[in-house]
Amino acid sequence: MRIAVIDESPARAAVIREGLEASGLSKILVLSERIGLVSRIEEFAPDVILIDLENPQRDELEELFAVSRALARPVAMFVDQTDDAAMEAAIDAGVSAYVVDGLKAERIRAIVDLAIKRFNAFARLKSELAEARSALAERKAVDAAKTLLMKKRGIDEPAAYALLRKSAMDSGRKIAEVADALLTADKLMGGL
Secondary structure, X not given: OEEEEEOOOHHHHHHXXXXXXXXXXXXXXXXXXXXXXXXXXXXXXXXXXXXXXXXXXXXXXXXXXXXXXHHOOOEEEEEOOOOHHHHHHHHHOOOOEEEEOOOOHHHHHHHHHHHHHHHHHHHHXXXXXXXXXXXHHHHHHHHHHHHHHHHHHOXXXXXXXXXXXXXXXXXXXXXXXXXXXXXXXXXXXXXX
């Protein structure tokens, strides 16, 4: 596993590195400068990103959250003081673990594992949500196309669906694609 550690303090970064190495992880990149951060992280291609901020300032947080969103990797963030607004912003940005005053070498591996599991669970939920939205959109298109066929052809719903299904089979497309094409054609024809 490849781990990127972002920390401007060499002493704190050493604690994280020690915890990672003690748990058998050795592919570690420590970044202490924010200049070119995203490109350096992309080049290293880490599996997990650990961010340690003593007292995070708004600009630092926004920059690191941009990194989190851009790279779509599990991120664990260590901070010294609790801040509800910063925690909420971190969660919104996709930070998987927000750890307040918990930087101890022996806890690092557990926190990395937690960040990975939470990231994967959230990614699964996002994927399921996208699939559900897509299925709903397809269903709406099919229903609208059936309604259009029923009105234009004077047929009932089963006949409209059968017509859509036959057209889909004949053209080797999904019913939703045929429905979208029908609705688009109707719009182009001005609903005639």
